[in-house]
Amino acid sequence: MFRQALERLAADGVVAIPAEEMPALLEQVRETAEPKFGDYSGTMAMGLAKRAGRKPRDVAADISGRLAAAAGYAELFEPPGDPVGPGFINVRVRDEALCAAVAAAVRDDRLGVPTVHPPQTIVIDFSSPNVAKPMHVGHIRSTVIGDALARILRFRGHDVITVNHLGDWGTQFGMILWGYKRLRDQQAYDAHPTRELGRLYRLVRKLVDAKPEELAADPEAAAVLSRHPDVAREVLEETEKLHREEEENLALWRTFEPFCHEEIDRIYGRLGVTFDHVRGESSYRKLLAGVVEDLQSQGLARESRGAIGVFLDGDDKPPFLVRKADGGYLYATTDLAAIRWRLEHWKPDRILYVVDHRQSQHFDQLFETARRWGCGPVALVHVAFGTVLGDDGRPFKTRSGDTVGLESLLDEGVERALAVVAADEEMTGAERQRVAETIGIGAIKYADLSQNRTTDYVFSYDKMLQLTGNTAAYMQYAVARVEGIYVRGGVDRDALRATCGRVIAADPRERALALELLRFGEALEDVEADYRPNLLTAYLYDLAGCYSTLYDALPVLKAKEPERGSRLALCDLTGRILRKGLQLLGIGTVEKM
């Protein structure tokens, strides 16, 4: 909150700068690296001095002077001192203002976090699994990061529309159709359709890929392949028939669909993830032919080697294919249709795609094609993320080399969490199971969200379930610990909030906590700037640290008034921000653990 105030004031303090350069300049208002420099600092003087041909310190002094004279400055901040070093402008928040702001946040349902203005309509496309196969470890990041971003942007005040763009119209269904027609085990299918369809998918995929080492390890598959040497071509034929809505394949596709949905819905339920819209690729199928025709008539796409594509980088570079030589469509086509559909129906300011970084080239091409096609001023953003790796630094696999199913991943996380909470004698078995579910799944989500999303990360149950360090379990414990005070102290939190006039920040540890509490909104703003949830986890971890330091050194329940009431208010706000922060990450909390 103070950063915002200072930015607004700094806008008055800086002169002769074109309006469009102001935002970049204001980003140079930041927290100081060390408390001795004050609370916030501005670094804009150095850059400006160069352009103005003046000494940086003179410019800084000039800005400081104007800042100090700006209306409203004196109420919130101490008078700025002389510029430090090459020209840092350091500013310290007035204790009075700090204490009043914390008290206001305590009384506020939004915990002192302002809403954005104006709000934007933001479509977030995430998770988007291929429904033909069970969800696996590869889907966790998109699902968890996308869900967290949706929650955070929504809390910031945006109109967020979440979409699960299911893969339900691609070649994977050609594989299932091919397998179903030739290799299905009818008994198994009747008893457990999803399982049998999953088996068929995996088998046919193996046949199509025809990797020697895979076939060597699976003589049965090798035998099937020798009976069906043309499987790869036949699968594409099945896909093409589906795409032109040939009767038999379309009917089969319709019967498979619900089974596939059942499977993934169970997992979303467990993860606590919901979508405003589940619109698979298939929902755009009527638009695909029109998309291709339109691109052709506008001269953007043309025929090449039987296929139709958009040549974005000249004739010698691979084109962005929108129709295959056999007449089938590709995900490029579906994605273009989806963009047009979303623009028409939702009129978004932004569309975010939370998808694996390996598809960045696809999105570069998709966005460029959409731009040339004429999609208006919408911001199309690929929110990319890295791969989940095992201990060995290679993509996360089971010992036998299979990809890890998402369900079994969650099961193991919960099982290990159960071992952590098992020590508590007071909990019933059911309670323990519930707590373990919250902690285990929270651990998996938090481990993912606390990483810089752009890099690969190493998946480790042991690390994510540690009770110290930047983990979900530590954060959840911190919440349980803060909230425990009110039960033991018999304190009425509602009354505490309603009557909170002002808090005291006489001790440096109180002051540090107070300042940190008021940074919640800044952290959320930073998350939005680059779609990086790890900035929120880092903030929450810092906050928990400030709290621990205070709680360890200063009495709360045992303190005398007015310190007691003030510290209880600080604890109350800490607990609420930690819980809210975790909730915005899609992570639950527990009362006891």
Added chain:
RNA sequence: GCGUCCGUAGCUCAAUUGGAUAGAGCAUCGGUCUUCGGAACCGAGGGUUGCAGGUUCGAGUCCUGCCGGGCGUACCA
């Protein structure tokens, strides 16, 4: 080959997008304490940020060249 991302403490990761002395956790060592939930707190050691140049008041961050790796690269998604 071309494109792209990455290389930071023994390990796993940060670093406010060019800011001040590169920070956390784990591991190691030491200290605090008559437990308001000790699953705590305080501290120490540990770094030529892959290498070499360059840009400037200032570079882990930007530019160039190397070295090493991941990923992508015409009809899968």
